[in-house]
Structure formats: C-alpha cells, structure tokens
Amino acid sequence: MTDAEVFSAVETLARNARAASYKLSQLTTEQKNEILKAMAAELRARTAEIVAANALDLAAGEAKGLAKPMLERLKLDAAKVEAIAHGIDQVIALPDPVGQVMEKYTRPNGMHLQQVRVPIGTIGIIYESRPNVTSDAAVLCFKTGNATILRGGSEAIHSNRAIADALQAGGENAGLPAHAIQLIPFTDRSSVSALCQMDKWLDLIIPRGGKGLIETVVSQARMPVIKHYDGICHLFVDKAADLDMAVKLTVNSKVQKTGVCNALETLLVHSAVAQSHLPTIAEELVEKGVELRGCERTRQIIDAVPATEEDWGTEYLDLILSVKIVDSLEEAIEHINTHGSHHTETIVTGDDAAATAFLSGCDSACVFHNVSTRLADGEEFGFGAEIGISTDKLHARGPMGLRELTSYQYRVRGNGQRKL
Amino acid sequence: MTDAEVFSAVETLARNARAASYKLSQLTTEQKNEILKAMAAELRARTAEIVAANALDLAAGEAKGLAKPMLERLKLDAAKVEAIAHGIDQVIALPDPVGQVMEKYTRPNGMHLQQVRVPIGTIGIIYESRPNVTSDAAVLCFKTGNATILRGGSEAIHSNRAIADALQAGGENAGLPAHAIQLIPFTDRSSVSALCQMDKWLDLIIPRGGKGLIETVVSQARMPVIKHYDGICHLFVDKAADLDMAVKLTVNSKVQKTGVCNALETLLVHSAVAQSHLPTIAEELVEKGVELRGCERTRQIIDAVPATEEDWGTEYLDLILSVKIVDSLEEAIEHINTHGSHHTETIVTGDDAAATAFLSGCDSACVFHNVSTRLADGEEFGFGAEIGISTDKLHARGPMGLRELTSYQYRVRGNGQRKL
Incomplete structure (x- = not known):
C-alpha cells in the first residue's frame, strides 16, 4: 500500500471509531457486562481458529529467524487463549467508573453542578509482540465505554486479527456497536504515523512497548500520549x-x-x-x-x-x-x-x-x-487490572486502571441562570 | 541569535526551572502566600517602571503599524498594573490543592496507600499580546508549586520582562527560590520550537492564544499540551x-x-x-x-x-x-x-x-x-481563578483552576510488605 492509501484506510477506521464511541458512551454497565460475557464466550469458542492463526505467525517468525524469547512471547495455545478469556471474566467483575459523580455542589445563583466521569472516547493502542494485549487493552477500554483502534506488531498480525475478530463478532451478538474494537488489519509501518495524525478522531494514544516505539509516537503524535517508560x-x-x-x-x-x-x-x-x-x-x-x-x-x-x-x-x-x-x-x-x-x-x-x-x-x-x-502495580493497589504504569504526570500517574481510562464533563442544571 | 544559541539558552532556563521546582514543591501554603504578598507589593512598587517599559512596547507597536485593538490590549497604565496586583491578592485567598489526600485506604497485606496532590513540576506558558498573562499565569502556577517558563509575544517583550522581574525579585525577598519564574528574555521565534523539545525538563506546555499558535505547539511538542481551542x-x-x-x-x-x-x-x-x-x-x-x-x-x-x-x-x-x-x-x-x-x-x-x-x-x-x-467559566463554577478552558479530554477538561495545575503521587507506608 502507498502511504496515502494507508493514511486513508486509517482515517476511515478512526472516523468509524468516533461514531462508535458515541454509542458506547450510552451503554449501561449491565449492557457492557453482557457484551463482555459474549466476547469471552466467542474467544473460547474460537480457540482452535485462534491457535491456527497463531501457528501462521509462528511459522513466519521462525522463517524470519525471530529469537526464541520473542517466539515464546508470540506463542498461543489453548491454555493461553483460556487465560485471555479469563481476563475478560475478571474485568466484568470490576466496578464501572463511568457515570460516577466526582463532585456536586450548588452555586450562589442556584445552578447545580456535577462533575461526572465519562469515557475518554477513542483510544489508539500501539503495541508490540504479545497477542494477548489485543484483548487485554481492548476490553479495559470497552469496559470504560471507549472505542479502540489496535495496532499490534506485524509478527503477530494473524493472531491479533483472529482475537480482534472474535471480540467484535462475539460482542455484536450482545449489542456491541459496529467499529467499537478495530484492529488495523495490515502491517505497513506507516500506519503508526497515520494514527499519530488522527487527532480529530482519536482522543489518546497509548504506546505499549519499548523505548523506540514510545519515542516514535511521542515525536509524531498530535493528540495526548500516555507513556509507560522505564522503571529505574x-x-x-x-x-x-x-x-x-x-x-x-x-x-x-x-x-x-x-x-x-x-x-x-x-x-x-x-x-x-x-x-x-x-x-x-x-x-x-x-x-x-x-x-x-x-x-x-x-x-x-x-x-x-x-x-x-x-x-x-x-x-x-x-x-x-x-x-x-x-x-x-x-x-x-x-x-x-x-x-x-x-x-x-x-x-x-x-x-x-x-x-x-x-x-x-x-x-x-x-x-x-x-x-x-x-x-507498585495496579493489582496490588487494588485497581483489579491495569493498562500499564504511567511515568507521565498528566492525567494518569503510576498504575493506570479503569478510572484513568475515563475523562469527565461538567453537567450543570439551572432554571434560567444568566451571566450578569 | 542562531537557532543553536536559542536552543541552548532555552535549555538552561528549562534545566533551572526543574531545579527550582524541587524547592517549590517543599514550600508550605503559608510560605507561598507570603511570597505572593511580596510579589504583589513589588509589582505595585514598580508601577512606574512597568508603565515606562510598556511605553517602549507601545511606541514600537505604533511604529510597526499594529492595529488599534492590538495596541489597546498591549497597553498598561497604573490602573491596569493595580488590577494585576489585585489578581495576586485574590490568588492568595484561594485554597491550595497541594498536599490534599484524594484517596486513602489499606490493602489486605496491610500497606496503607494515599493518593496525594503534588505540583505538576515545570510548566511552559506560551502566549500572545496581553502582558497581564505574564503575572496571571505565573502566579497560578506558583500557588500550586510549579516553576514556570513564560514565552510572551514579541510586541510585549519590555512589559513582560518588567512584570516577570518584579515577580521574581519581589518573591525572592520572601524566600522564592531562584528560577521559579523565568521569562524567555529574547524574542527569537525559534524559542517556541526549542521549548517544545524540552520534554526532559518541562512537564507541560499551555499555549494561550489563537489557533495558529496552538497548532504550532501541538505539532512540535514532545510533552503534554493542554489546549484551549475555540468555543463553538x-x-x-x-x-x-x-x-x-x-x-x-x-x-x-x-x-x-x-x-x-x-x-x-x-x-x-x-x-x-x-x-x-x-x-x-x-x-x-x-x-x-x-x-x-x-x-x-x-x-x-x-x-x-x-x-x-x-x-x-x-x-x-x-x-x-x-x-x-x-x-x-x-x-x-x-x-x-x-x-x-x-x-x-x-x-x-x-x-x-x-x-x-x-x-x-x-x-x-x-x-x-x-x-x-x-x-461556563472558572469563576462562575467557583474555582476562584482559571488559567483557561480546556477543550482537551485528558487531565483537565473545561474550566481549569488550581486543582488542574496539580498532579498526584501514591505514597505507600508499610512494615516490610513484599511481592509474594
């Protein structure tokens, strides 16, 4: 694909993610949990297909001479697929921060303010070799009402596609809006740069990987990036x-x-x-x-x-x-x-x-x-699950759980208050 | 100055700001309020100098043929300097969010967690013609324990320098650390690009100005940017x-x-x-x-x-x-x-x-x-003062008051807890 074709394809995904996000934000916690159950069930039902897709990645990796630890990280078997599905079961059990009232008060002019947690909207996740991230990241973002665009490593493309397809298809059976979970289905490197330009449609990018990947995203992204750099x-x-x-x-x-x-x-x-x-x-x-x-x-x-x-x-x-x-x-x-x-x-x-x-x-x-x-870990801190440990100071610092995948808005109710 | 000279000068400012931020974070609210009082007093004492510096900017602006509304925004007189100083009086009266415990709880293993508000650290403010922003922005950042680097419009350089000098010098009389409030003292345009590269030393940039300025910063900055775009x-x-x-x-x-x-x-x-x-x-x-x-x-x-x-x-x-x-x-x-x-x-x-x-x-x-x-305004919402209205969804959304100028850290106390 040419760079322009990649840009255009990524833009379509991003635009669709934004449309999906407006539907996701209106789902109740119960609806979201039903959808998560359907996702886990579909993942389990497709275990053989996912393992077969993974075999294609492993064969290609061996042919390319990938190092052993890399192949180990890439490998999926039935037990690993079950572990991914079990991760979804655990997210179902976590409390949903969306809709929480962070603060409420009435001003002297009588207007009543509520600061309410809402989804961030659309999140791009750029990650490297482990295919389980496809599900782990998408599911945490979905539980908090966010649409995701996933860009995994090229060496795991078949595995990632199979997992993302299972999540979206399984979810749709239970009411998941179209385009809520989208994987970039091709491996062209320029898709990372393209994603970094989609600030009109994407609210946040989270790069999960080594320093080189994070550096690339930081230098190109026009939207906020939450970084998970080293731990020294x-x-x-x-x-x-x-x-x-x-x-x-x-x-x-x-x-x-x-x-x-x-x-x-x-x-x-x-x-x-x-x-x-x-x-x-x-x-x-x-x-x-x-x-x-x-x-x-x-x-x-x-x-x-x-x-x-x-x-x-x-x-x-x-x-x-x-x-x-x-x-x-x-x-x-x-x-x-x-x-x-x-x-x-x-x-x-x-x-x-x-x-x-x-x-x-x-x-x-x-x-x-x-x-x-x-x-220093989301589970140990009681967050239940984490999408990473942020070394940033803005928005999310340290272990980043479901709450850190939300934004807020001010909802103000009055009876005709005007600026005097 | 060459671009390399600008970069090097800005880097020195940024490095010094980081050092100052570690001292600022240790000041008590009482110490900060004493320093703010000294800043306001020095501004008032230097009214004649500030108005004289402003006259240089006005003369240069007229010679350059600046439009009338622009000259009007640029102009300072004794009443406007008093208004700037009065703004500091008001910030003294506001509660200090630094040190607030946002959450505290004990985990089953006995370790006790506190999520505590801390300063963000170092903030770059890039703004256009109004010289009052020099004080307004620096003072809000200082009250929350942040060091600032200010980059104002070239047409207000003399006014901005006079105001920043008054704040830093006045504050130092009451214990303000060196380099807590620094104005970029030259007008080379490449200082904006240089600031955008200082992610090692600067935690955040807030551009206050038109769409063109914000776009420039968004496309170049490696650190988080909080944007105050249009209100449609x-x-x-x-x-x-x-x-x-x-x-x-x-x-x-x-x-x-x-x-x-x-x-x-x-x-x-x-x-x-x-x-x-x-x-x-x-x-x-x-x-x-x-x-x-x-x-x-x-x-x-x-x-x-x-x-x-x-x-x-x-x-x-x-x-x-x-x-x-x-x-x-x-x-x-x-x-x-x-x-x-x-x-x-x-x-x-x-x-x-x-x-x-x-x-x-x-x-x-x-x-x-x-x-x-x-x-939709920080004062109307009861924040007392605002640094702007964020159209971003990360970290700060809507009116941005003192609380939004802080980060947090997890402080955990235990008695030997280990990972099992």
Missing part, C-alpha cells in the same frame, strides 16, 4: 534502617522478578550504616546470582564491579544492581530525581520523619516506606 | 422549551459578550416549536444588532442570511449567529458532536428526560440545562 527504581537504606528489613526488601525488589518495570535497579545506602548493613545485603544478593556494580566507596566495603556514570541511568531488567553510598537523605533524593525515571522509590527506615521527607521529596509516581518496589 | 457553543431550544426562557438564555449567551469562547455561535431549534418560538427569539436578537445566518427551513420562518456549511463550524466571536432547525433531540446532539468544538452546549427545556439525554449525549466539557453558555 531505587531503594534507599536510611541510617535508621532495620538490617533484616533492608535485606528482605532489597532482595524481593531485585530478584522476585527481574524483567519488569517495578524491579529494583539501584540501591542507595546511607554511609552511616554502609559498614553494618551493606555486607549482609550484598551477600544475600550475590547468593541469588545478582551482579553488583558499585561506586568507589561501595567497593571499599564489598566486592563489586566498578559502576560507571551510565549505570545510574540504566534499567537492567536483569540480575544486575547498581549500588551507591550517599551521605544523607537529601543526597539520596537528589540522586533519584536526577538519575531515576520517576517510577517507584522505596525508603527503608524506622524514622517516620525521614520517611515523610523522602516520600514528599521524590518526584516519582510511587513512593514507598518499608515496602518492596515490586508492589 | 450551541443552544438547543427543545420542543418542551419555555419561550421566555429560550429568549432570555439565547440573548444572554449571544450578546452579553461576543469575543469570548463561551459565547453562543449556533442556535438549534426543534421543528415542533420553530413557528412558535423562533420569530420572538430572532426579533430580540436582531434588536441587539445580531446578524442571523439560517438554514433553509429557518429562512422560511424568519429573515436570515443563508447559512453555508462553513457557518456550522465557525466561531464568530462577533454579533453573528447561525440558526438551524432540527427534527429531534438526537439530531441536535449529532449536529453538536459533528460541528462543535466540545466546549459548552445548553438545552432549554421543561422536560427533564430530554435534558438528561442531552447532557449525557453531548461530547463537550460543559453541558447545561436551562443555563446561559456564558456561565
């Missing part, structure tokens, strides 16, 4: 830290799972307890297979590879941890605000005043006192 | 509308002030009451000097210039009103969602069910029942 998370062992807690939280934050954005990447230790605490912490980490990269003062106390300036800004997503000794709480906060990614930071301390200063001083979405960084 | 506001006279109320609200919405975004631009009339209501409404409007542009059916009932397709999407900001007859509430909503700018819409009706359907069907920031469109 820190744990600070304060001078008033309990050794046992410092060890347990550091180990859990670093090794419970490494390839995730809320895993620990840098350990900061107050110089007053470096001699007493650092050796035990290091010993436990090394035992779990963690490679330590330390500042000079760290290396006077424990064995560690020398850390370079680059280490302080690196999200390893691996069994590697950078370690730095600081002389004060303030130095810890400054290091975090300078080198971090504003995601999640933890202080381990028995001193409440130090904790309060740390929490209000760190410019990050999630700031914790005596809690593992791994608990 | 509608009033729908439903079939159950009281004639007297329809007349009064239409007249007030259209003629109370015309050059503002919440003024009425299109009147929609239900065909069932077109014969009975439209002539009286038209008569009153024409008496106030309003030019009517009607659809064909309108012109069978009243005198009106033929409306073109373009009229339905035009913000006149003048004594002109487009008029269209529709056959149903649904048609009115569809017209509004298709041709409007998602700003403010009003239904006049005695039928509550129709009003409810209209309010939830219109995809606009402000939806009113029996209220003049002119009341």
Whole structure:
C-alpha cells in the first residue's frame, strides 16, 4: 500500500471509531457486562481458529529467524487463549467508573453542578509482540465505554486479527456497536504515523512497548500520549534502617522478578550504616546470582564491579544492581530525581520523619516506606487490572486502571441562570 | 541569535526551572502566600517602571503599524498594573490543592496507600499580546508549586520582562527560590520550537492564544499540551422549551459578550416549536444588532442570511449567529458532536428526560440545562481563578483552576510488605 492509501484506510477506521464511541458512551454497565460475557464466550469458542492463526505467525517468525524469547512471547495455545478469556471474566467483575459523580455542589445563583466521569472516547493502542494485549487493552477500554483502534506488531498480525475478530463478532451478538474494537488489519509501518495524525478522531494514544516505539509516537503524535517508560527504581537504606528489613526488601525488589518495570535497579545506602548493613545485603544478593556494580566507596566495603556514570541511568531488567553510598537523605533524593525515571522509590527506615521527607521529596509516581518496589502495580493497589504504569504526570500517574481510562464533563442544571 | 544559541539558552532556563521546582514543591501554603504578598507589593512598587517599559512596547507597536485593538490590549497604565496586583491578592485567598489526600485506604497485606496532590513540576506558558498573562499565569502556577517558563509575544517583550522581574525579585525577598519564574528574555521565534523539545525538563506546555499558535505547539511538542481551542457553543431550544426562557438564555449567551469562547455561535431549534418560538427569539436578537445566518427551513420562518456549511463550524466571536432547525433531540446532539468544538452546549427545556439525554449525549466539557453558555467559566463554577478552558479530554477538561495545575503521587507506608 502507498502511504496515502494507508493514511486513508486509517482515517476511515478512526472516523468509524468516533461514531462508535458515541454509542458506547450510552451503554449501561449491565449492557457492557453482557457484551463482555459474549466476547469471552466467542474467544473460547474460537480457540482452535485462534491457535491456527497463531501457528501462521509462528511459522513466519521462525522463517524470519525471530529469537526464541520473542517466539515464546508470540506463542498461543489453548491454555493461553483460556487465560485471555479469563481476563475478560475478571474485568466484568470490576466496578464501572463511568457515570460516577466526582463532585456536586450548588452555586450562589442556584445552578447545580456535577462533575461526572465519562469515557475518554477513542483510544489508539500501539503495541508490540504479545497477542494477548489485543484483548487485554481492548476490553479495559470497552469496559470504560471507549472505542479502540489496535495496532499490534506485524509478527503477530494473524493472531491479533483472529482475537480482534472474535471480540467484535462475539460482542455484536450482545449489542456491541459496529467499529467499537478495530484492529488495523495490515502491517505497513506507516500506519503508526497515520494514527499519530488522527487527532480529530482519536482522543489518546497509548504506546505499549519499548523505548523506540514510545519515542516514535511521542515525536509524531498530535493528540495526548500516555507513556509507560522505564522503571529505574531505587531503594534507599536510611541510617535508621532495620538490617533484616533492608535485606528482605532489597532482595524481593531485585530478584522476585527481574524483567519488569517495578524491579529494583539501584540501591542507595546511607554511609552511616554502609559498614553494618551493606555486607549482609550484598551477600544475600550475590547468593541469588545478582551482579553488583558499585561506586568507589561501595567497593571499599564489598566486592563489586566498578559502576560507571551510565549505570545510574540504566534499567537492567536483569540480575544486575547498581549500588551507591550517599551521605544523607537529601543526597539520596537528589540522586533519584536526577538519575531515576520517576517510577517507584522505596525508603527503608524506622524514622517516620525521614520517611515523610523522602516520600514528599521524590518526584516519582510511587513512593514507598518499608515496602518492596515490586508492589507498585495496579493489582496490588487494588485497581483489579491495569493498562500499564504511567511515568507521565498528566492525567494518569503510576498504575493506570479503569478510572484513568475515563475523562469527565461538567453537567450543570439551572432554571434560567444568566451571566450578569 | 542562531537557532543553536536559542536552543541552548532555552535549555538552561528549562534545566533551572526543574531545579527550582524541587524547592517549590517543599514550600508550605503559608510560605507561598507570603511570597505572593511580596510579589504583589513589588509589582505595585514598580508601577512606574512597568508603565515606562510598556511605553517602549507601545511606541514600537505604533511604529510597526499594529492595529488599534492590538495596541489597546498591549497597553498598561497604573490602573491596569493595580488590577494585576489585585489578581495576586485574590490568588492568595484561594485554597491550595497541594498536599490534599484524594484517596486513602489499606490493602489486605496491610500497606496503607494515599493518593496525594503534588505540583505538576515545570510548566511552559506560551502566549500572545496581553502582558497581564505574564503575572496571571505565573502566579497560578506558583500557588500550586510549579516553576514556570513564560514565552510572551514579541510586541510585549519590555512589559513582560518588567512584570516577570518584579515577580521574581519581589518573591525572592520572601524566600522564592531562584528560577521559579523565568521569562524567555529574547524574542527569537525559534524559542517556541526549542521549548517544545524540552520534554526532559518541562512537564507541560499551555499555549494561550489563537489557533495558529496552538497548532504550532501541538505539532512540535514532545510533552503534554493542554489546549484551549475555540468555543463553538450551541443552544438547543427543545420542543418542551419555555419561550421566555429560550429568549432570555439565547440573548444572554449571544450578546452579553461576543469575543469570548463561551459565547453562543449556533442556535438549534426543534421543528415542533420553530413557528412558535423562533420569530420572538430572532426579533430580540436582531434588536441587539445580531446578524442571523439560517438554514433553509429557518429562512422560511424568519429573515436570515443563508447559512453555508462553513457557518456550522465557525466561531464568530462577533454579533453573528447561525440558526438551524432540527427534527429531534438526537439530531441536535449529532449536529453538536459533528460541528462543535466540545466546549459548552445548553438545552432549554421543561422536560427533564430530554435534558438528561442531552447532557449525557453531548461530547463537550460543559453541558447545561436551562443555563446561559456564558456561565461556563472558572469563576462562575467557583474555582476562584482559571488559567483557561480546556477543550482537551485528558487531565483537565473545561474550566481549569488550581486543582488542574496539580498532579498526584501514591505514597505507600508499610512494615516490610513484599511481592509474594
């Protein structure tokens, strides 16, 4: 397809999404849940077709020489399709934020205001290889009354098409408006640029993927983008830290799972307890297979590879941890605000005043006192499901659940109020 | 200056703003109010200097042949400087949203979450000719703990510099951190593009000005932008509308002030009451000097210039009103969602069910029942002050007060909670 053909095709999808969004916004929670049930049922009914479509992607991926972990992420079997359908069951059980009255009051002139949650409208989701995102993202957006346009990775095109078709077709049996869930059905790269130009029809783009993808979208998009950048998370062992807690939280934050954005990447230790605490912490980490990269003062106390300036800004997503000794709480906060990614930071301390200063001083979405960084997560926060963890400060910050997929409007009722 | 020099100068300002923001976020409300008092005092003390600086701008403007209304907007005298200072007095009296706990709860594992309002951080304001914006915008951002970089119109450069200098210098006497309020001190056009690239240091840009300025910022900015586009506001006279109320609200919405975004631009009339209501409404409007542009059916009932397709999407900001007859509430909503700018819409009706359907069907920031469109305003809504009326759906929609100049963070306290 030529770029102009891609643009025109994407524009049609976007225009149709806007029309669908006006119907979606009028559905009741009960209607939406019935539609979600029908979507889950259709996904389950089409398991064989979805797995067959996935086999085409896997064959093409192998022929192209995709790396093993990539093929692993791409692969669907009956159990994985069931897991996707079960994800829909869980979203049905979540409360619907649409229609919630956030605030209501009456002004002196008698007009009565309500600030009411409404759907955002139309959302573009641009993602990479995992085909389960097709359903997970579309379903969260649908539950909140939003129409979606999905642009998945080219290597998963057959799987994504099969899943999106099942959702839309299954939903339509239960009253889902046409064009509520649309997948861009071709793999031309210029469809990403085209989507970024659709600000008349698309209210928001959420890129879910690596830094390169997010950068591309940020530099091209005319509409708001909610970004889920790296998690360069820190744990600070304060001078008033309990050794046992410092060890347990550091180990859990670093090794419970490494390839995730809320895993620990840098350990900061107050110089007053470096001699007493650092050796035990290091010993436990090394035992779990963690490679330590330390500042000079760290290396006077424990064995560690020398850390370079680059280490302080690196999200390893691996069994590697950078370690730095600081002389004060303030130095810890400054290091975090300078080198971090504003995601999640933890202080381990028995001193409440130090904790309060740390929490209000760190410019990050999630700031914790005596809690593992791994608990920065929509499920752990009680949101039920999340579409990601936003490193932005506007609209949604931190774990982004159903509520963050809504906007609001002011509904004002009066009896003839005029401007005087 | 070369573009590279501009970029480098703007980058220094932006980096300094970020550093200042970390100090601003730690100020108490009392400290901020003391600083605001000192700013207002310094503005008043420097009245003569500010008026003298403004005289330079006026002279340059006249020499360049600026139009009269433009010169009028540019002009400052002692009374206008006093009005700017009084605006600061009013912001002192407003409640500070920073530190407010939006939500708090404890999870089953015992960790306690608080979602707390915090400053956004650093905000770029790009605006056009009115020098009072320099103070109005900076002061609202400061009250909410944000550092600002101001980029005003070149024709007001001397006035803007004098005002920004007074605010920063006055504030510093009372403890304002350096670089909290910075004006770009040169007029090179490439400073706008440079600001748009500073996403590492700037969290948000708010363009305040015409469509051209907003378009430029939207297409270049890498960080979030909150847009205040046109107000193509509608009033729908439903079939159950009281004639007297329809007349009064239409007249007030259209003629109370015309050059503002919440003024009425299109009147929609239900065909069932077109014969009975439209002539009286038209008569009153024409008496106030309003030019009517009607659809064909309108012109069978009243005198009106033929409306073109373009009229339905035009913000006149003048004594002109487009008029269209529709056959149903649904048609009115569809017209509004298709041709409007998602700003403010009003239904006049005695039928509550129709009003409810209209309010939830219109995809606009402000939806009113029996209220003049002119009341879509931060002051009227009780916000005390507004930085504008957002036509965006993300983060801030409709009148944007102090609360909308904040972000939030999750502060979580525990006693060793880990991921299981």
